[in-house]
Amino acid sequence: MIALHRSNTATDEVRNLYESAFPLEERRPWPDQLKLLEKGAIHLLTLEKEGKFAGLVFYWQLPAFAFIEYFAISPETRGGGAGTTVMKLLEEELKSIVLEVEPPNTEQAIRRINFYERLNYQTFPEYYEQPPYYPGYPFLQLKLMHLGLPPGLDFVYIKKALYSTVYHL
Secondary structure (H helix, E strand, O other): OOOEEEEOOHHHHHHHHHHHHOHHHHHHHHHHHHHHHHHHHOEEEEEEEOOOOOOOEEEEEEEOOOOEEEEEEOOOOOOOHHHHHHHHHHHHHHOOOOEEEEEOOOHHHHHHHHHHHOOOEEEEEEEEEEEEOOOOOOOOOEEEEEEEEOOOOOOHHHHHHHHHHHOOO
């Protein structure tokens, strides 16, 4: 059984998974991530299975929706429905969810999109550009997926909310 636990501090296990699961250009520098966590700007949920660390979720709670910025399952926990279980628990807790995915240009990206679609997420047709976390890096072309959005929340609204709250643009 997988359980979610709120945490105000990130352990070495969280950092190691964060740094191994996401390429440099897709992740915020670790000291910046910790500052956001300490300020309460982002929230951390650690995943536990049979008493052991099993993954992480970093998310932002915006007024109209939650933005899941990072979701990773530890390699030894992957498979067997762990990701589906976590996403269903998040849906129960967060209700309205937005997340970023890579465009369907690789087999892994297609699998990831299909995973979320099986959970009833929908993809906005527009491309979304994630601002770079590091000087000299380009914007990343991504897609936004969503679940349970209130009526009237469209791509433009969500993009503006993310750019102002998450990326400070």
